[in-house]
Amino acid sequence: MFVAFIGFNQNKGCDFMRKCILVLGMHRSGTSALAGILDRTGIHLGPELLPPGPDNPKGYYENKHINLFNEKILKQVGSSWDDLFFSDDQIHQVLEHEDELKSVISEQFGDRPVFAIKDPRICLLFPLYERVLKTLGADIHVLMAFRHPLEAARSLEKRNGFSIEKGLLLWAGHFLRAEYHSRPYGRIWIDFDDLVKNPCLAADQISGKWGLGLSDAIARRKKEIEDFIDPGLKHHHVSPGKVPGNQTSGDDTADGVPDFIQKILKFRNDFDSVLALETLDSLRREFSRYEALLHPPELKKLPGTIHTNKKIMTKQAETLKANEKIRTRQAETLQVNEKTIAKQAESLEANQKTMARQAQTLQDKENILARQSNALESKKKAIAEQSQILRAKKLRIQDMENSLSWRLSKKCLNFGQRLFFMRPIISKAMSFDKWLKARRDVRIPPEKKRL
Structure with a gap:
């Protein structure tokens, strides 16, 4: 899905209509290839794009902030791009975010005369983008990327692990909604097979019909555009005249493709004819009845309930994980404390042994001191006796001298x-x-x- 618009000043009003190109299509249907070609012809896609991924090595060409906005809005209404229960009733909730989308577009593209937005989720959010772009004074044009639904379903099976049945239902929901909502606007249908065969011809068709003036850029970068569209990246092929698969008796499918999808494929070369539009209206109403029959209100509430329960379980898991971390830290702290206590016990035992040795040494010294004290006392007594003898002799000497x-x-x-x-x-x-x-x-x- 791709958006481009030209020349608008909100303060002065709409001096001329900006051209807004919406590239609509199911995931895995060539929207990235179309956006990549437009990027190479000089149409601005935004300052920050999603990086390439394993499933899209040449890039998604989606504005990162637009993608985040779309993901957030779908999540807030309890849905996602692969939600089989998505209904038009949820669009009313989505429309409440008109100001936020307007702010995102203004921030990402500013006053650029031409810029682009690409995200397949706009197939589901088209009414919101339509209202915002009209408020911005943009003249909406729609570039519809079409790929055989079975090829898209097989690609989703490989990338996301979806069943073929789910992939076909998602393709039908995206296609019928995008086709219906884009009818009031001039649109160009680009078949993915034709795009792979001659990408420059598709680029010239887009530029010529809408007067984008991209012919010089396409001619100048023809080699780069042709190298960008690598046929080898298209891994799933279904012949236009035959739908391969297994015939399943007892149902309304031929070669594994539901009958109502085969009716869509009959108008592959002219979806804008009166008969095609009447048939698509009938198929869309039929598809809506099937959705209502297969997805009753109770079942539609189930994803929301599951989502709520998932949030609760996630919080519980986070709490459990946090508690587990706390217990782990406590166990580590306890282990550290036990080691510390063990070391302190060893240190205490060593100190006790040291104190015992010191006590023994002190006792030995006290014994030695006691013996020395006894010896000193004996010497004191001897000295006292000698002093008495000396005094006696001194007295005798004094008597003799006298x-x-x-x-x-x-x-x-x-x-x-x-x-x-x-x-x-x-x-x-x-x-x-x-x-x-x-x-x-x-x-x-x-x-x-x-x-």
């Missing part, structure tokens, strides 16, 4: 000490005496000595 005999003896002792100190003098005197005597003996003759 006695008459001691005083006399002391004088004699003093005289003896003097004599002792005079001994050298006496010795010299005696030596001198001997020397004199020897001298005298030499001088006196022997005979005189005899005399």
Whole structure:
């Protein structure tokens, strides 16, 4: 799905009509290829596009913020792009978000004269986009991407795991709603097979019919456009004249395709003919009756109930997960505390052993100190006894010194000490005496000595 519009000033009014191109089509029907071609011809798609994915390696060419808005709105009304229970009654709830969509479009595209929006979900949300674009003064044009429903269903089966039956029902719902809502506007139907065969021809057809002036850009980038549309990316093929599949007896299908879809395919080359429009109206009413019959109100409420229950279960799961995380943290904390307690117990035991050794050492030192104290006490007693003996001797000495005999003896002792100190003098005197005597003996003759 693709949107483009040109030239509008909300303050001054609508000086000229902007062209708004809506590319409508079921998922996996070539809308990304169409948007990619328009992007290469210079039509602005927005400042931020969704990145390519495994199922669409060349890109979706969807504005990220438009896509987020569409997802959010469908979710708020209890639906989604693959909702088989989607009904037009939900459109009334969607229309309440007109101002929000207007704000998103203004923010994403500003005053650009030409820009584009692509998202297959607009098949379901067309009335909302129609109202907003009219408010913005855009002249709406519709580019319808068509692909055989069985090819689209098989592609959805591969990408999303949907059954072929679900894929066909989704294709019918998207196609019939987009076709009906886009009738008031000029539209171009682009068959996916024709687009793959000659993408530049499709681009020229779009530019020429709506006067977009893209011919020069298409010619200049022809090689790039042809390289962009890779036939090898189309993995599912159904011949236009034959619908392959298995014939199932007893139902209203031929080759696995419901009869009402086969009636749609009869007008594949001219959906805008009077007969085609009358047939499509009849088929759309029939499809709506089938939807009402197969999807009673109770069943329609089921997705909402499931969605609500899913929210509750999700919150419960989140709470359970949070509690589990808390318990895990508590268990980890408990384990850490147990390890800490074990270490503290080991440390306490080591401290107790150390204290025991220190106590034993202290006891040994106290014993040594006691022995030393005893020895000191014994020595004190010995000293005391010696002091008493010394005092006694001192008293006796004092008594002796005070006695008459001691005083006399002391004088004699003093005289003896003097004599002792005079001994050298006496010795010299005696030596001198001997020397004199020897001298005298030499001088006196022997005979005189005899005399």
